[in-house]
Amino acid sequence: MSAAAALVRLPVWRARMVMCALLAAFAVLAGRSLYLQSMRTDFLQEKGEARYSRVLQILGTRGRILDRNGEALAISTPVQSVWAIPGDVEATPAQLKKLAGLLGAEPLELRKKLADRSRDFVYLKRQISPEQAAQVARLALPGIYQHGEYRRYYPGGEVTAHVVGFTGVDEAGQEGIELASQATLGGVPGSRRVIKDRLGRVVEDVESIRAAQDGQDLTLAIDGKIQSLAFAALKSAVAAHKAKAGALVAIDVRTGEVLALANLPSFNPNNRARLSGAQLRNRVLTDVFEPGSTLKPFTVALGLESGKVTPSSAIHIGASGLRIANYTIHDPHPQATLSLAQVIQKSSNVGAARIALALHRDDLWQLFHNAGFGVPPQLGFPGEAAGKLRPASTWRPVEQATMAYGHGISVSLMQLARAYTMFARDGELIPVTLLKSPQTAPGTRVLSARTARDVRAMLELAVQPGGTAPRARIMGWRVAGKTGTAHKQENGGYAADRYIASFVGLAPASNPRLVIAVMIDEPSAGQYYGGVVAAPVFAQVAQGALRLLGVPHDAPPEPVPLPGEGEEAREST
Amino acid sequence: MAKLSLLLLLVLVVCALGLVTSQHKARKLFTELERAQARARELDVEYGKLQLEASTWGLHTRVEKVATGTLGMRTPDARRVRVVSREAAP
Numbered sequence: 001m002s003a004a005a006a007l008v009r010l011p012v013w014r015a016r017m018v019m020c021a022l023l024a025a026f027a028v029l030a031g032r033s034l035y036l037q038s039m040r041t042d043f044l045q046e047k048g049e050a051r052y053s054r055v056l057q058i059l060g061t062r063g064r065i066l067d068r069n070g071e072a073l074a075i076s077t078p079v080q081s082v083w084a085i086p087g088d089v090e091a092t093p094a095q096l097k098k099l100a101g102l103l104g105a106e107p108l109e110l111r112k113k114l115a116d117r118s119r120d121f122v123y124l125k126r127q128i129s130p131e132q133a134a135q136v137a138r139l140a141l142p143g144i145y146q147h148g149e150y151r152r153y154y155p156g157g158e159v160t161a162h163v164v165g166f167t168g169v170d171e172a173g174q175e176g177i178e179l180a181s182q183a184t185l186g187g188v189p190g191s192r193r194v195i196k197d198r199l200g201r202v203v204e205d206v207e208s209i210r211a212a213q214d215g216q217d218l219t220l221a222i223d224g225k226i227q228s229l230a231f232a233a234l235k236s237a238v239a240a241h242k243a244k245a246g247a248l249v250a251i252d253v254r255t256g257e258v259l260a261l262a263n264l265p266s267f268n269p270n271n272r273a274r275l276s277g278a279q280l281r282n283r284v285l286t287d288v289f290e291p292g293s294t295l296k297p298f299t300v301a302l303g304l305e306s307g308k309v310t311p312s313s314a315i316h317i318g319a320s321g322l323r324i325a326n327y328t329i330h331d332p333h334p335q336a337t338l339s340l341a342q343v344i345q346k347s348s349n350v351g352a353a354r355i356a357l358a359l360h361r362d363d364l365w366q367l368f369h370n371a372g373f374g375v376p377p378q379l380g381f382p383g384e385a386a387g388k389l390r391p392a393s394t395w396r397p398v399e400q401a402t403m404a405y406g407h408g409i410s411v412s413l414m415q416l417a418r419a420y421t422m423f424a425r426d427g428e429l430i431p432v433t434l435l436k437s438p439q440t441a442p443g444t445r446v447l448s449a450r451t452a453r454d455v456r457a458m459l460e461l462a463v464q465p466g467g468t469a470p471r472a473r474i475m476g477w478r479v480a481g482k483t484g485t486a487h488k489q490e491n492g493g494y495a496a497d498r499y500i501a502s503f504v505g506l507a508p509a510s511n512p513r514l515v516i517a518v519m520i521d522e523p524s525a526g527q528y529y530g531g532v533v534a535a536p537v538f539a540q541v542a543q544g545a546l547r548l549l550g551v552p553h554d555a556p557p558e559p560v561p562l563p564g565e566g567e568e569a570r571e572s573t
Numbered sequence: 574m575a576k577l578s579l580l581l582l583l584v585l586v587v588c589a590l591g592l593v594t595s596q597h598k599a600r601k602l603f604t605e606l607e608r609a610q611a612r613a614r615e616l617d618v619e620y621g622k623l624q625l626e627a628s629t630w631g632l633h634t635r636v637e638k639v640a641t642g643t644l645g646m647r648t649p650d651a652r653r654v655r656v657v658s659r660e661a662a663p
Contacts, residue, residue, distance in 0.1 A: 072628045077621030078614070130618045148614075155628030204603060228633035476651030547648075550656055557651035 053206060054196050060187025062150060062171050063215035065164055065178070067224040068257075068436045073164050074178065076150040076171065080133030081126040087117045088143030095141060102136050103128065126169060127151045152178075156224070158266035159231045162282040163222055163434065166269040175280065177434065179382050181218055188213040219436040221257030226250060226545045230260040233540040234518070238264045241523035241533050247283035248537065249417045250516045250545060253506075256421070256430040256441035258379075259514070259545065261285075286383045288410040289519070292486030293468075293530070294504050295406030296352045297423065297455050300344055302367045303355040304451045311454050313340045315351045322350045324398045329353050344458040345467045347483060349405045356404030357397065364403065365392035370446045371419035371429065373411050379434050387411040406484065413502075417517035420504050423459065423480075424512035427452040456480055460509045463535075472505055472535035474543040476557040480512075481505025481538065483530030488522065498522050503534035507542045510554040516541055 036044065065074035082103060091099070096114075100107040103125040113122050126149070128136075133146055152167045154160070165176020172186070173179035190212030195204040230248050238246040250260040267279040281287060303309040314337045322329040331350040335342075343351030356364060368374070374389030388410045399408050411419075414432070421443075422429045428443025447455075459480035463472045468483045484502040487494035502519045506512040518534040518541075527533055629635075640646040 071631065072624060075621060075624050075628070077625065078618050153625055155625060155632065159634075202607065203600075205606070225633055232634070474651075476654070543651075544648075547651075547654065552656040552658055553651065553654075557654070559650075 052195050052197075053193055055191050055193050055209065056202075058190045058192060058212040059148060059150060060189050060212040061214045062152065062167070062187050063185040063217045065185070066217060066219045067160075067222045067227070068219060068259075069224060070219070071224045073154065073156045073160050073220065073222070073224075075153050075155070077153060078130065079127040079149055079151040080130060080136075080146045081149050082124045082128065082133070082136055082144065082146050084114060084122055084124055084144045085120050086114045086122060086143070087120065089114050089141065090143065091141050095139060099124075099136065099139060099141065099144070102132060102139075154269040156227075157270065158268050159228050159262070160222065160224075161266050161269045162263045162284075163220065163227075163261050164269065166272065175382070176282070177218065177220065177381075180380050185215045185218055187215040221252075221255075221259060221434055221436045222261065223259045223545075223548070225548050226541070227260040227262065229544045229548075230541045231262040231264075231266075233537050234262050234264055237518075237520060237533065237537045240525065241520060241527060242525040243520045243533075244522040244524075245278070245281075245283060246521060246537075247287070247413050247519045248516065248541065249284045249414055250514055250541060251417050251421065251432055253421055253424040253430070253512050253515055254440055255438055256432045257437060258432055258434050260541070261434075282381075282383070283519070283521070284413045285377075285379070285381055286385050286412070288385045288387045288412050289500050289502075289521075290409065290486045290489060291406040291411050291416055291502065292484035292500070293347045293349075293352075293405055294416060294482050294484035294502055295409070296344060296347065296404065297459060297482055298367055298371060298419070299352050299356050299359075299364070299404040300340060300458065301423075301447055301451050301455045302359055302364060303340075304454055305447060306359060306363065308358045309340055309355060311340055311458075314338070315340060315343055315348075315354055317348060317350050322353055322401070324353075324357075324401055325396075327398045329401060341458045341461050344455075344482065345461040345464070347462070347468045352404040353401035356401055361392045361395050361400050364400065365389070365395075367446070368403075368409065370444075371422065372415050373409060373419065377412070377414050377418055377432060379414070379432060381434065384414075385412045387415055406486065413517050413519050416502075416504055417515050420506065420515045420517070422446050423452050423456050424506045424515055425452075456506065456509065456512075459506065463505070467531075468529070469503060469505075469531035469535040471531060471562065472503060472539050472542075473560040474507070474539050474546075475560055476553040476555055477507055477542070477546050477551070478509035478555045479505055479507040479539075479542060480509040481535070483535060485528060485530045498524075499528040501528055501530040501533040503530050503538050505535075505538045505542065507546060508551060508554045513549065513551050514542060514545060516545075 062076045064072055064076070067073055096110060097107050100110045103110070105125060110124065113124060124144070136144070137146065150171055152171060154164060154166065156164065163176055165178040166174055167178050168174050173182040178185065190208070190210040192208045193206040194202045195206060197203050230250060234246045234248050246264045248260065248262045249258060251257070252259050261284050263281070263283050265279045267275055304311070316337050317331055317335055321331060329349050331348050338346065338348055338351050342348070368389055373387055376384040376386045395403065402408050418432050419429070425443050426449040427445055427447035429446045430441040430443045459482055460478060461467055462482055463469045463479055469481060472479055472481050482504055486500050487496070488498040488500055489495070500519060500521055501523055502517070504515070504517040507514050507516070516538050518537045520533045523533045
């Protein structure tokens with residue numbers, strides 16, 4: 001027994017060795033756990049949280065764009081976008097067909113999108129209505145998901161398209177006010193951390209990381225009623241005269257607010273497939289043209305201001321035109337002399353040229369510059385044109401003469417309308433704005449009040465019988481204005497049979513409230529004079545706008561007799 | 574010593590129960606919040622739709638068409654309009 005016991009007795013060191021090994025193993029474990037708990041705790045906790053906590057994005061709504069009366073011109077409404085992880089999609093052909101039907105897509109196209117299993121995100125359809133989205137969700141297809149977005153709608157459609165502009169699919173402004181005021185309108189998305197269960201339902205809100213900020217609403221100066229009136233009047237004139245394009249702008253003389261700004265051709269901002277550049281152009285602000293005779297009042301104003309002429313001056317016209325170097329300025333008026341007022345009333349090129357030649361060219365340049373020509377009107381609108389006003393030192397005498405009646409200088413319709421505020425505001429030029437700002441605009445004095453009133457009286461003669469624009473008159477209010485008919489420029493010269501007809505008017509003439517400028521590009525139905533093509537548009541818009549603004553009558557409300565065909569004074573082009 | 578242990582045990586149980594109840598309450602309030610938020614989203618969708626509808630019905634061209642066509646209204650000409658200024662009114 002003892003021999004057997006002695007036989008199985010193991011050496012004591014072996015037991016000790018096992019014990020040491022076990023202890024060492026425990027020590028390693030303890031050390032490891034100490035290390036994980038103290039040194040790497042942040043990393044591990046983060047990994048653990050990532051299994052159930054998610055950061056969700058919260059969208060900020062884009063601000064609305066409203067007209068001055070609070071009517072919406074652009075609204076964002078929530079929509080859903082459907083996307084898929086192609087590798088996870090399990091659907092029978094019948095289900096896919098149904099999905100395609102709901103999304104309004106071709107089943108073949110849908111299958112093609114889902115065929116590439118290596119991609120892990122593909123949009124199936126963006127911006128569908130919440131109702132459609134609910135039906136898609138009811139199909140409960142694995143691998144097909146939705147997320148919320150906003151879509152921009154423009155209730156005004158083509159009427160306000162050029163002012164408001166539009167946004168891209170991600171709601172970033174691309175044109176017009178949408179682009180210009182992106183910083184104010186745009187919402188800032190926020191985010192929050194939540195805990196989700198296995199099925200993807202949110203079970204607990206952990207924290208709000210950043211609150212979503214909604215964009216601010218923007219109120220424009222545009223008056224929806226005057227705008228739609230202006231658009232309709234312009235549209236019928238462009239159609240009646242088979243014109244290539246047309247533009248109109250109406251400015252409130254007291255505040256400098258733009259009450260209407262219309263362009264043709266226009267486009268529907270809600271459906272922008274097949275857009276052409278011509279439709280997108282905001283001709284009022286981005287296009288420049290040679291204004292022609294609408295610039296004569298400035299020449300006459302400077303003549304009066306400098307004392308070179310007085311309202312009673314007689315100006316020699318002559319039958320053979322005015323010859324400067326080897327260029328002759330023609331005039332269709334047979335009279336030997338015209339009074340200063342008649343130069344405006346009958347739009348005499350020779351008369352305006354003679355006044356300009358009596359003036360110093362630097363003074364003329366200074367007046368044009370003060371009127372805002374050659375510098376952008378600073379409305380904060382994308383792509384505002386500055387026009388072209390060459391430095392006076394480069395003018396030749398013949399150019400000084402032609403500049404007097406608006407040739408050799410180019411302006412935008414907005415610049416032209418704004419420049420006329422100096423006649424409406426008794427010599428003050430006012431800044432214009434597209435945003436509602438009802439306080440009286442501070443003006444900069446450019447002319448003396450007396451000169452401005454004298455020119456206004458002459459402009460009123462131009463719309464009387466015997467003037468160039470009797471069709472600009474309206475019932476109940478006195479109006480004043482000037483026509484322009486200019487040959488279009490092309491290839492460095494003037495096109496013989498293509499014209500731009502324009503009219504800039506003030507109403508009511510006794511105490512102006514509105515300046516309205518109208519431009520019709522290439523009227524080609526026979527008539528092309530500003531007094532026949534553009535002036536009636538002014539009359540229509542002024543008549544409606546003055547009534548809408550509640551401006552008191554300053555003339556007996558009697559029907560205005562329309563002149564017979566071709567009875568108005570012929571304008572020199 | 575035993576008494577103190579018993580007391581502490583009691584406090585522990587009360588605390589544990591309190592924790593359970595507050596957790597439960599939090600969960601319940603959270604589902605309520607979720608429901609309210611979903612309702613807010615729904616209302617938001619509807620508000621947008623109504624806004625669009627309102628502006629579509631109120632389009633100036635449409636109002637004009639209805640006024641002149643269906644209702645037989647017309648703009649009074651200037652002879653029949655008298656503008657009263659606010660300053661002149663008594």
